[in-house]
Amino acid sequence: MNRIGSAGPRPPAGAAPVRIDAFAAADVVRFVERAASSLARHEALLDRLDAALGDGDHGANMTIGFGVALPAVRAGLAERPDDVGELLRLLGHSLVASVGGASGPLYGTAFIEAGFALAGSPAAGPRELADALEAGRAGLARRGRCAIGDKTILDALDPAVRALRAQADAGSPLDACVAAAAAGAAGGMRATIPLVARRGLALRLGERSRGHRDPGAVSCFLLLGAMARAVRGEATT
Amino acid sequence: MTDDPISAGTRAGQPAPAADAAALQARIHELEAERRRVFEDAQREADAVFAQYQLSQLLAAGGSVDDMAAAVLAEVARAVGAHAAALWLAPPATTTLELVATFPGPAETIEARSRQAIRGAFADLAAARGWTAARGWSGVTLPEGRAVGGGGPDGAEPGAVGYLAVGPDEGAALEPAHTRYLASVRLELAVTLRAAQLRASLAREQATLAAILEGATDAIVAVDAHRRVVRLNGAAAELVGTPARAGTGMHCSEFLGCARTPTDGAPAGEPLCGPRCPFLDVLDAGRPIVGREMRVRHRDGSAIPVAASISRMPAPDGGAVAILRDLRAARSLDEAKTSFVAAVSHELRTPLALIDGYTQSLLHLDLDAPTARRHVERIAGAAQRLASLIDDIIDVSQVESDALVLRRTPLALDGLLRAYVAERAELPDVPAVALTLPRWLPAVDADATRIRQVIGNLVQNAEKHAGRAATIEIRARRLDDGTVVVTVADNGRGIAPEDRDRAFERFYRGQRVRESQVPGSGLGLYLCRRIVEAHGGWIRLDATTRGTSISFGLPVALFTGEGGPGRDGPEAPA
Numbered sequence: 001m002n003r004i005g006s007a008g009p010r011p012p013a014g015a016a017p018v019r020i021d022a023f024a025a026a027d028v029v030r031f032v033e034r035a036a037s038s039l040a041r042h043e044a045l046l047d048r049l050d051a052a053l054g055d056g057d058h059g060a061n062m063t064i065g066f067g068v069a070l071p072a073v074r075a076g077l078a079e080r081p082d083d084v085g086e087l088l089r090l091l092g093h094s095l096v097a098s099v100g101g102a103s104g105p106l107y108g109t110a111f112i113e114a115g116f117a118l119a120g121s122p123a124a125g126p127r128e129l130a131d132a133l134e135a136g137r138a139g140l141a142r143r144g145r146c147a148i149g150d151k152t153i154l155d156a157l158d159p160a161v162r163a164l165r166a167q168a169d170a171g172s173p174l175d176a177c178v179a180a181a182a183a184g185a186a187g188g189m190r191a192t193i194p195l196v197a198r199r200g201l202a203l204r205l206g207e208r209s210r211g212h213r214d215p216g217a218v219s220c221f222l223l224l225g226a227m228a229r230a231v232r233g234e235a236t237t
Numbered sequence: 238m239t240d241d242p243i244s245a246g247t248r249a250g251q252p253a254p255a256a257d258a259a260a261l262q263a264r265i266h267e268l269e270a271e272r273r274r275v276f277e278d279a280q281r282e283a284d285a286v287f288a289q290y291q292l293s294q295l296l297a298a299g300g301s302v303d304d305m306a307a308a309v310l311a312e313v314a315r316a317v318g319a320h321a322a323a324l325w326l327a328p329p330a331t332t333t334l335e336l337v338a339t340f341p342g343p344a345e346t347i348e349a350r351s352r353q354a355i356r357g358a359f360a361d362l363a364a365a366r367g368w369t370a371a372r373g374w375s376g377v378t379l380p381e382g383r384a385v386g387g388g389g390p391d392g393a394e395p396g397a398v399g400y401l402a403v404g405p406d407e408g409a410a411l412e413p414a415h416t417r418y419l420a421s422v423r424l425e426l427a428v429t430l431r432a433a434q435l436r437a438s439l440a441r442e443q444a445t446l447a448a449i450l451e452g453a454t455d456a457i458v459a460v461d462a463h464r465r466v467v468r469l470n471g472a473a474a475e476l477v478g479t480p481a482r483a484g485t486g487m488h489c490s491e492f493l494g495c496a497r498t499p500t501d502g503a504p505a506g507e508p509l510c511g512p513r514c515p516f517l518d519v520l521d522a523g524r525p526i527v528g529r530e531m532r533v534r535h536r537d538g539s540a541i542p543v544a545a546s547i548s549r550m551p552a553p554d555g556g557a558v559a560i561l562r563d564l565r566a567a568r569s570l571d572e573a574k575t576s577f578v579a580a581v582s583h584e585l586r587t588p589l590a591l592i593d594g595y596t597q598s599l600l601h602l603d604l605d606a607p608t609a610r611r612h613v614e615r616i617a618g619a620a621q622r623l624a625s626l627i628d629d630i631i632d633v634s635q636v637e638s639d640a641l642v643l644r645r646t647p648l649a650l651d652g653l654l655r656a657y658v659a660e661r662a663e664l665p666d667v668p669a670v671a672l673t674l675p676r677w678l679p680a681v682d683a684d685a686t687r688i689r690q691v692i693g694n695l696v697q698n699a700e701k702h703a704g705r706a707a708t709i710e711i712r713a714r715r716l717d718d719g720t721v722v723v724t725v726a727d728n729g730r731g732i733a734p735e736d737r738d739r740a741f742e743r744f745y746r747g748q749r750v751r752e753s754q755v756p757g758s759g760l761g762l763y764l765c766r767r768i769v770e771a772h773g774g775w776i777r778l779d780a781t782t783r784g785t786s787i788s789f790g791l792p793v794a795l796f797t798g799e800g801g802p803g804r805d806g807p808e809a810p811a
Contacts, residue, residue, distance in 0.1 A: 055298065101294075102290070102294065105290070112280075113280075143284050143287050144291075198311070199291075199315075200291070201298050204308040206304075
């Protein structure tokens with residue numbers, strides 16, 4: 001497998017030897033750290049986007065939720081340092097319980113399903129990570145009863161998962177795979193602007209929902225960006 | 238997902254012998270399958286809870302009935318996997334269901350009362366929209382309030398809020414989980430949609446009440462239990478000269494001016510509404526006050542007589558509401574009536590005295606024939622003045638008691654004016670009237686006798702006030718807006734500026750006229766106004782620098798037959 005060309009040294013990640021081109025339990029913690037800070041930085045933006053389509057609290061909900069999840073996954077890592085799946089499930093359950101609105105159960109389900117797919121593994125390579133994210137995508141679509149083009153989280157998550165799968169199949173290193181996923185999410189997020197919402201509170205708006213980025217798609221992009229930085233080992237900003 | 242989701246299984250199998258290893262492997266697979274089944278069951282339950290949560294969130298977000306209905310229906314259709322769905326609602330206090338939303342597509346109004354009718358309506362909708370889902374339809378009554386019991390098989394239950402019908406894929410029936418979903422959400426749907434309907438009708442009612450309040454010409458002031466103004470209408474703001482925004486929150490004594498410094502010479506601090514505040518009386522005793530005369534004070538300090546009716550508002554908020562009728566107009570009418578009675582008494586007495594005097598002379602003196610004849614002529618003249626005065630009084634009492642009865646026919650005003658001027662020319666000792674007419678005038682739809690009375694009144698008025706040497710002119714013309722205008726002008730003293738506004742009021746006689754000893758009842762112009770307005774026309778004083786000029790306009794008659802009056806054609810088709 002490929003070595004990550006990281007800008008700085010990865011922080012020590014527990015007792016188990018971790019292959020550097022794989023997504024391990026410690027990477028989950030690094031991901032949540034970066035996600036929490038990125039969401040906090042974009043809290044106002046997400047709230048503003050959500051105010052146009054929903055009830056205006058998506059940024060606050062996500063910031064609070066990841067803030068609660070961070071100590072939970074840190075504690076989880078200390079207990080089960082060799083099970084990335086278990087840690088992702090723990091993250092999912094924490095999000096279901098602590099993120100307000102519909103996004104808690106939706107993101108929570110995605111992480112729970114992804115974690116179930118990786119259960120028992122100390123780390124995931126690119127293909128396993130693609131499997132896990134596909135399981136997460138299926139869970140989110142099932143729980144939200146949403147399809148591509150409904151102007152939801154799924155519209156950013158789906159292109160991200162497909163880009164990750166394509167890079168994994170091509171044998172690209174993990175950091176390139178996750179970077180491609182983040183780029184795919186960015187494209188999907190922008191593509192939600194002209195869509196008419198068919199799920200969630202924005203359903204009430206009908207045609208009036210056109211012309212706005214979906215806040216869920218934006219937060220999904222932020223999460224994948226955080227995952228890309230976590231894999232590259234960039235410091236938390 | 239990989240085929241073997243738990244890679245740990247291979248680790249567990251390594252130390253065992255081959256046969257045991259196979260059994261153990263099978264056991265592991267079994268446990269794996271069990272674990273996955275439990276996980277999926279848990280996820281399905283979570284899915285169901287989340288579906289209800291999403292619907293509740295949509296319902297809680299509120300909005301108009303139509304927006305909510307469309308969004309809720311789309312959500313429910315998605316939740317039960319329906320290809321088509323429709324939602325009927327009964328407006329509050331009715332049993333008629335109206336189609337308010339369809340999925341997919343917009344709603345149109347189809348009425349359906351019974352389950353049978355809904356089934357038919359749903360089939361019609363499906364056929365019209367090309368839905369493939371009509372056969373396997375399913376529906377749920379949205380119950381009113383706590384009446385959660387299901388509807389009878391053949392009817393939306395009485396008092397139901399509405400009915401929701403869904404059509405799964407053709408040939409398919411609803412899954413049990415979806416039926417459960419419908420059953421579990423229907424009460425929440427019913428309550429929320431009914432609340433939205435009630436909110437909408439409350440908003441409509443409030444708008445209507447506000448319009449009534451604002452449209453009232455009497456001042457309406459509501460105060461709370463502490464006599465602070467909580468609501469007032471435009472007439473109230475105008476009455477006391479305090480805008481609604483400033484007046485709200487004021488104490489009643491401040492708003493109605495009891496505490497204001499008088500400017501009309503009244504002693505300061507004089508109570509306006511008697512020794513005790515009537516609001517306080519009503520609030521304490523609860524007995525309403527009806528039509529009590531009192532005064533309020535305008536911001537400029539002047540006292541305004543009003544008739545006040547005050548009643549207590551029902552609990553729990555309490556407070557009182559006052560309706561104040563401005564009595565100034567009625568008061569000035571009273572004054573005008575009093576002066577009318579004085580004037581008329583005088584007018585009646587003068588000719589009567591003349592008649593009496595000349596009759597006495599005729600009875601008791603031996604007069605020569607020419608003198609006796611002069612006396613009789615004077616008597617006849619006085620009798621004529623009496624008769625015309627009494628005619629005026631009778632006319633006024635007629636237009637006051639009933640709507641003026643008009644016998645309207647297509648009337649050529651130019652012909653009428655020519656005839657009037659010609660007749661007048663026959664009379665001795667009256668100033669001539671000059672008549673100016675355009676080449677053609679369209680006919681008006683009017684009562685010829687009444688219009689002639691108007692013209693006669695205006696000319697006599699001119700003659701009376703401008704004197705015998707006056708020149709009187711009548712002009713007629715047609716305006717582009719379809720009005721024929723007649724103007725009667727003289728070169729007399731004109732009407733004083735301060736009297737112009739009230740010239741057409743009943744009993745009103747200007748100061749200058751009263752001083753001039755010109756006889757009159759103050760009824761002539763008032764009668765003219767009533768007659769012209771009964772025709773749908775208008776009358777006004779023209780702005781002139783000299784003399785008096787009064788114009789009245791009458792709408793041109795509309796004829797339905799062909800060959801209506803052309804610009805230069807004859808003016809009176811059948």
